[in-house]
Amino acid sequence: MITGAAGQIGYALAPLVCVGACTGSGARIALRLLDIEQSMENLRGVAMELEDAAFELVESVSVHCDADEACADVDVAILVGGFPRREGMERKDVMGKNVAIYAAHASALERRAKKECKIVVVANPANTNAAILALHAKTIPKENITCLTRLDHNRALAQLARKANVPVRATRNAIIWGNHSSTQYPDANHATIDGKSAREVIADDAYLDDEFVRVVRQRGAAIIAARKLSSAMSAASSVCDHVYDWLNGTEEGVTTSMGVVSDGSYGIPKDLVYSFPVTCSGGKWSIVQGLTIDERSRRLMDESAAELASELELALQCLNETATS
Numbered sequence: 001m002i003t004g005a006a007g008q009i010g011y012a013l014a015p016l017v018c019v020g021a022c023t024g025s026g027a028r029i030a031l032r033l034l035d036i037e038q039s040m041e042n043l044r045g046v047a048m049e050l051e052d053a054a055f056e057l058v059e060s061v062s063v064h065c066d067a068d069e070a071c072a073d074v075d076v077a078i079l080v081g082g083f084p085r086r087e088g089m090e091r092k093d094v095m096g097k098n099v100a101i102y103a104a105h106a107s108a109l110e111r112r113a114k115k116e117c118k119i120v121v122v123a124n125p126a127n128t129n130a131a132i133l134a135l136h137a138k139t140i141p142k143e144n145i146t147c148l149t150r151l152d153h154n155r156a157l158a159q160l161a162r163k164a165n166v167p168v169r170a171t172r173n174a175i176i177w178g179n180h181s182s183t184q185y186p187d188a189n190h191a192t193i194d195g196k197s198a199r200e201v202i203a204d205d206a207y208l209d210d211e212f213v214r215v216v217r218q219r220g221a222a223i224i225a226a227r228k229l230s231s232a233m234s235a236a237s238s239v240c241d242h243v244y245d246w247l248n249g250t251e252e253g254v255t256t257s258m259g260v261v262s263d264g265s266y267g268i269p270k271d272l273v274y275s276f277p278v279t280c281s282g283g284k285w286s287i288v289q290g291l292t293i294d295e296r297s298r299r300l301m302d303e304s305a306a307e308l309a310s311e312l313e314l315a316l317q318c319l320n321e322t323a324t325s
Helices: 008-018 037-053 067-071 091-112 126-136 150-164 198-202 205-227 232-248 295-324
Strands: 029-034 058-064 076-079 118-121 145-147 175-177 185-187 256-261 273-281 284-287
Touching (some): 008 029, 008 232, 091 126, 118 232, 126 256, 126 273, 150 232, 150 256, 185 205, 198 205, 232 256, 256 284
Parallel strands (some): 029 058
């Protein structure tokens, strides 16, 4: 299932799902597309295009404006739909609307989805939307609720490859810590290039500690400035990477980044949805343990955790106000 499927990311994502980019070439796909009622005509057009593409893996494509219908027995839920910030809106207004959306998604998923359903939240604020969903969907295991930081992870790999003048396939094990926001910490300390330390290969600590972090953090804004639209294509591709690795496993010796419910690892407060380095196997993710964290990294990791704690507090305040109004 894809929510917000009539939007830019949904339009880029749906055909990738249909060719097996999320699941692999052996899986058959019954695709559910969900959006608001006002977008149904657009969504039917998307479904018509998917039908015309005659994807061999696809069993069916259906369009929905009712979340309960769309969530029935789903195995994977990709939650792209959310309320964007508009001119003149306060941060609290946006948070309040997204809290309501993700509380409703949680209810529908809890009632109708398979209990082992894997959920990835894409809509911003992705980490906090996922945290609200986890708080509401109490019967869905917390480890089944994630948010997308794979786009930031892929951006970090691409920047390392560009600096080292190597193909991106030569880069491994960059880490995105924290929030999918400008406080995220793209960490090159554990990254490798052709099996060697990225710091040794690039030999430019000033770049890795400053420009590299800044470019990855601001890449989304740079793309909007360049094309006047958000990074839908790369977001869609990264969603597929996230789901594929979760379902099929990461390569041995390779880590990725996922926003997951914190268990207290690396001193991050429990219940925040925080991006950690993970490996995947057997349909489950595991936080990589035992990494050395230097003083600079500790500070940047904690700054992002503090922002997430503040966001979650605001989201819970919005929930309480909604409940008492």
